[in-house]
Amino acid sequence: MPSVPLISPPQLAAGAAHTPVLDMTARPVVPLMAVDLDEPAAPSVLDAAIRRARTCDRLLVGVTGATGARVPAGAETLAAALDMTLVDQGSESSGRPFVPVPDPAAALDGLAVAVAANPQAALVLAELLRSTEMLPVREALDAESLAYSTLLGGGEFQQWLTARGPRPLPPSVPEPVLVARHGNVLEVTLNHPARRNAYDRRMRDGLVDALNLAVLDDSVSRVVLSGAGPAFCSGGDLDEFGTTPDPVTGHLVRTRAGAGRLIHELRDRMQVRVHGTCVGSGIELPAFAGTVLAAPGTTFRLPEVGMGLIPGAGGTVSIARRIGRWRTLYLAITGTGLDAPTALDWGLVDTLLA
Known part of the structure; x- marks a missing residue:
C-alpha cells in the first residue's frame, strides 16, 4: 500500500x-x-x-x-x-x-x-475543481470537457480501455427517450430499462431534443425527468467509451450538444426523480436541476477516476455546486457509493420520496 x-x-x-x-x-x-x-x-x-x-x-x-x-x-x-x-x-x-x-x-x-x-486523472480533477469553483457554469463546463478530452488521450484511460477489451455496440431501442405533455408539465422518461438506461448517443440526443422543447416554450412550467426500469441511469454506456472520432469532436458534442447546459438553463422549472443505482451521468445531470427527488434505496457513485478519466457529463460543475469541491473530489477519486440519506444530508438531493 x-x-x-x-x-x-x-x-x-x-x-x-x-x-x-x-x-x-x-x-x-x-x-x-x-x-x-x-x-x-x-x-x-x-x-x-x-x-x-x-x-x-x-x-x-x-x-x-x-x-x-x-x-x-x-x-x-x-x-x-x-x-x-x-x-x-x-x-x-x-x-x-x-x-x-x-x-x-x-x-x-x-x-x-x-x-x-490513476495519479494523472486524480491530479487533473483536483486542479479542475479548484479552478472552476467560482467560474460561471458555462465556462466551467468548457473547462471540464477540455480536461476530459485531454485524459481520453492519456495512458491511464488507454490502460483501462485495453484491459476491458473490445465490445460490440449495444442493441438500440426504438424510443430511448419518451416525451409526454400534460397541460403545462413536460414529462421526459429515459427508456432503455434493459441496460438500466445507460446513457448513450441516442439517449443523449433524445434528451436534448426534449429539453429544447421546454427551452423554446415558456408555457412549459415544469419539466419532470425520470427513468424507466430498475435504475434512473447507470451512467455513460461503457461500450461507447473511446469511440468518439477525435477529442475535439468529443469536446464540442459534450458542451454544445450535451444536456447539462440545458438542465442548468431549465433548473427553476426542472425536477428529476432518481431511483436505483445512479452512476456517473446518472447523478451528474440530475444535479443541475432545481429539484432532485430520490426514492428509498437510491445510491450514487462516480467511477470515472478509476478509468483514468474524470466526470464528463458536467459533474465537476453540478455536483460540486451542490456538495462542494471537497466532497466531490472524495467521491470521484474513491468511487465510494453514497446512500440516499447521506446524499440528502450533503445536499446532493433535495427530498427523499416515501
Missing part, C-alpha cells in the same frame, strides 16, 4: 509540499500528501500555509485524530484551502470541506491506493 507523507501546517507553510511533482519521465511523484490539522500553528503560519495550499500541485488532504471533536480553532480556514479533510463521522466539523468517514486513517489509505492507480 502506498504511504502518504504527513506534514504539519508549519511544514506546509515552509514549502514541504512544493517540491517538483513530476519525475524525469513526467510521471507524478508523491501526488498525495496529508496535512495534520491537530498540529498547532500561529495565525501567521496558518496564513502562509493557506497561501501554499492554494498553489500546490499535489493533492492535499487534511487529517485529524480527534474523535468526535471539532478541528482546532484556526485550522478550519486551512481545511477550506485543502482538497478535502477527512474527519470522524461524529466530528463537530461538518461543513463542506470536511468528509465524514467511519475511519479517517483507513479512508486516507483508500485515497492513497486510488490516487496511486
Whole structure:
C-alpha cells in the first residue's frame, strides 16, 4: 500500500509540499500528501500555509485524530484551502470541506491506493475543481470537457480501455427517450430499462431534443425527468467509451450538444426523480436541476477516476455546486457509493420520496 507523507501546517507553510511533482519521465511523484490539522500553528503560519495550499500541485488532504471533536480553532480556514479533510463521522466539523468517514486513517489509505492507480486523472480533477469553483457554469463546463478530452488521450484511460477489451455496440431501442405533455408539465422518461438506461448517443440526443422543447416554450412550467426500469441511469454506456472520432469532436458534442447546459438553463422549472443505482451521468445531470427527488434505496457513485478519466457529463460543475469541491473530489477519486440519506444530508438531493 502506498504511504502518504504527513506534514504539519508549519511544514506546509515552509514549502514541504512544493517540491517538483513530476519525475524525469513526467510521471507524478508523491501526488498525495496529508496535512495534520491537530498540529498547532500561529495565525501567521496558518496564513502562509493557506497561501501554499492554494498553489500546490499535489493533492492535499487534511487529517485529524480527534474523535468526535471539532478541528482546532484556526485550522478550519486551512481545511477550506485543502482538497478535502477527512474527519470522524461524529466530528463537530461538518461543513463542506470536511468528509465524514467511519475511519479517517483507513479512508486516507483508500485515497492513497486510488490516487496511486490513476495519479494523472486524480491530479487533473483536483486542479479542475479548484479552478472552476467560482467560474460561471458555462465556462466551467468548457473547462471540464477540455480536461476530459485531454485524459481520453492519456495512458491511464488507454490502460483501462485495453484491459476491458473490445465490445460490440449495444442493441438500440426504438424510443430511448419518451416525451409526454400534460397541460403545462413536460414529462421526459429515459427508456432503455434493459441496460438500466445507460446513457448513450441516442439517449443523449433524445434528451436534448426534449429539453429544447421546454427551452423554446415558456408555457412549459415544469419539466419532470425520470427513468424507466430498475435504475434512473447507470451512467455513460461503457461500450461507447473511446469511440468518439477525435477529442475535439468529443469536446464540442459534450458542451454544445450535451444536456447539462440545458438542465442548468431549465433548473427553476426542472425536477428529476432518481431511483436505483445512479452512476456517473446518472447523478451528474440530475444535479443541475432545481429539484432532485430520490426514492428509498437510491445510491450514487462516480467511477470515472478509476478509468483514468474524470466526470464528463458536467459533474465537476453540478455536483460540486451542490456538495462542494471537497466532497466531490472524495467521491470521484474513491468511487465510494453514497446512500440516499447521506446524499440528502450533503445536499446532493433535495427530498427523499416515501
